[in-house]
Amino acid sequence: MAVISKSVVGRDRPAAATTGTVAVTAGLVLLVLVLAVVDITQGTADVGASEVRDALLGRADAGDSSVVIASRLPRMVAGILVGLALGAAGAALQSVSRNVLAAPDTLAVNAGSYLALGLVAVTGVSLPFLASSGAAFVGGLAAAAVVLGLSGLGKGTVRLVLAGSALMLGLNAVTEALLLLFPQKTEGLYRWGQGGIGQNGFDGVQQMLPVVVAGLLGLLLLGRRVDALGLGDDAARGLGVPVRGTRVTAVVFATLLSAAAVTLAGPIGFVGLCAPALVRPLARRFRGLTRSRTGMPVAGLVGAALILGADVLLRAVVPADLAVEVPTGVVTTVVGSVFLVVMALRTRDTDAAEAPDRLRIPGRTAFLVTVAVLVVALFAVVVGAVLLGDAKLLLGDVVNWTQGRSGRVVTYVLDARVPRVLAALLAGAALALSGTLVQAVTRNPLAEPGILGVTGGAGLGAVLVVTTVTAASSWVIAGAAFAGAAAASSLVFGLAARGGFRQNRLVLLGMGVFAGTTALISLVIVVSDPFDTTRALTWLSGSTYGRNMPDVLPVTVVLAGALVWSAVRRRELDLVALDDNTPRLLGLRLTRARLGFLVAAVLLAASAVAAAGLIGFVGLVAPHAARALVGRRHARVVPVAVLLGAILVTLADLLGRTVIAPAQLGAGLMTAVIGAPYFLYLLVRTRR
């Protein structure tokens, strides 16, 4: 009896699972088909449903049918191809890294490809399509190799997301610098950088089709080995699966797919992350989907549905002519960022919180020497920043200027230059302090106002004001930045507080909000001023360009206040950073103290953004380096971190102003170029 029932179950289950899997796949195919049909009836030409029908039946006039054949169909097919490629690539990357957040975006594959294509565009060499796809592939593969190498496979999501996003920010900074330097050659590259599936005829699709098919086939052939990896490395080895070889091959195929997608449509955000995530709950019900050979293609189908859905939605909501301006990738990124937030809330914190970095506790002398060196360095950088520029000055000029008796040219130059130096210095100091406070309160050494979405929110607030109000005053911009930062931070901190500010949740929430706000900023720029992206782009790249003395005022006030406050409350900071219980035992009202420090951190970050735009990495790197130098007591960390932040941003601003003078690069771009490698180095050093 028992034997019989067992065999019945044994036979029944796979059958039911197969039916379920087939049903899901069929449903998805149907969904993609419906979206595809709707998609080809949308566009700028007066070719609607009936014309499309006529064209497909060969009854339409030449003009209508050419629109359908050379514009609508290629766009639709590109959408499906890109979706398949990204979805499958994301699924494969997540399987081999055993990490639910691995995706072309988080592995910086897209950023690497984007930079490679940007370099090609700038050199003015017009490569044939396949060759530029090759460049994208090389760029993407290099980026993925760096990120996977640094984060380690299967070693937790946070390291991966952090390494990936750090590299992404660094690479994108270089690409943005290219956009600013070669505005004519790269015109449109900015918009393209957001991703869009429109095509100029079938050529692109035809050339990428074999690449995508090859990539998909490669992954399918690899499917069983990838599944074996899911059992753990040792088990896989026991089954005779070459672990290393399988991983490398899978990553190469996935990168090939992403590179093909990037070449065809630009970096389309977060599809590679969302599509497998949507398949996962399905896979819990239909076990067949857990196998890579079915799971990866199904994730591809979901990807196709996401992209076509975004494209259809865009054209349904805004008029066709405006839709041409709005990149599909922005829509998918906004959707994707919501996803990341939801996933963050559902993730359990399986990773042990990163062990506090083991630090030697340096003595008082070491601290004093460090401060002395930093003060000297800051002084040197400030002197350099004031003297150097397109017009080089001498110290005597500055002395004359401070005494109000400098000559005409010197007065002009310094009047214009000094506010910029001050803005950079103060913004750097404010971000460093903000980072120190956030890291103390969240007890999370990786928390940073940029990564936590606070500066993204501030940027969105400020860009909204900058683009809509013609002559907004510095205080209005600062206020808007603060409103944005407050909204973003209440979202991130509010949601993260429930888990007690744990690593994963906080960082993932922050990354989600960061991605969402940057996509929205792009959207605001594209829609509000399609013909002058330089201004907002400059602002986004963290520039002190055009700063006047009044602009520096808000950050000065906030920084001074916060410095005094954190000096007074330095003991509380130490306690808050320690653990949950000790402060309570000592009678500290923990929640109130935390809230106070967080509000200060948000104010600092927002006023820094208002003064100098979006500047990343400083809030992360400065406190980290400070702790490494002088231990973890805040009486020592705060001054050292503040000095380091000020030096870093002042130096970045100086380089940005002088390297390619008279043209200039934003300080934020420079901090990303300097900060990203340092951050990656930190990750290497902490690798266990």
Added chain:
Amino acid sequence: MKRHLLASATVAVAALSLAACGTSEPSTDDAAPSAKPAAQKITVTDATGAKVTLDGPATKVVATEWNVVEDLVALGVSPVGVADVKGYTAWNTAAPLTGDPKDIGTRGEPSIDTVAALAPDLVVATDDLSPDVVAQLRKVAPVIQVTSADGADQIGTMTEGLDLVARATGKTAEATTVKNEFEASIAENKKALEDAGLGGARVASADGYVDANQVSVRAFTANSLLGSVNEKLGLKNAWTVEGDKAYGLATTDVEGLTKLGDVHFSYIANDVDGDAFADNLSKNAVWKSLPFVEDGNVHRLPDGVWMFGGPRSMEAYADSLVDALTKK
């Protein structure tokens, strides 16, 4: 290690200070600026309503946008500072630069440092420059802002800009000549079109850019400068898309061109940046099926006509357009 660091930092600072000592310019005690007699003072009201007083006709002039650079050159003033000199040379050959101006950086972000070091007696900017930057420039020199474009009256805006620059540089007579030559050129070209039976012909002016695999077409609608010149030439605007308020520009893709119908399609490209229509669209089925492409009514105008320039550019534009239309 740290001591070593401290020592080397100190040495570096000391060396830097020594090298940087002295002044690059005498202090005001040593040299007082020579004051000009008040009688020569000029006061102009610029496009933003700001009253700007100059000591006399400006001669050392910096310009941050290409249309005002062109105005200066047309009036016989050699600017001392110009944004993106290389770009201007490529895009505007109707009014080639005179003198040897210093490059002051990009048009969107002219370097205040560089402008300040030039010590100009006038900076001509457009209202596209952000108020913060204008505020900084005002500390350096008097700044007049010219309206860069206004969809309500492009040609009027263009000549008002020219007049404003002319008043500040004492070249009002030259401005009249430039305007008269522009009007004469338009009248002559209009007549040439009528003689060729092209009066009232429908024209679509455009330029185009490639982003990845997409070609975006920028439409110069009736409210753009080129569109306004087209109408002044007696031609009719064929675009149905609506342009932005200032420049009268709109973006569409190759599909959007199907709404044009039977028109004369003229576009401006530049060898420096490529020709999206010839390089990227020539094999596209939608493009090939467009009636004006089939009839061979597509004209690439010669390089070097700045689409947002002044009267000289627009003269060159009218000449080249009429040339292209009447050639066959």
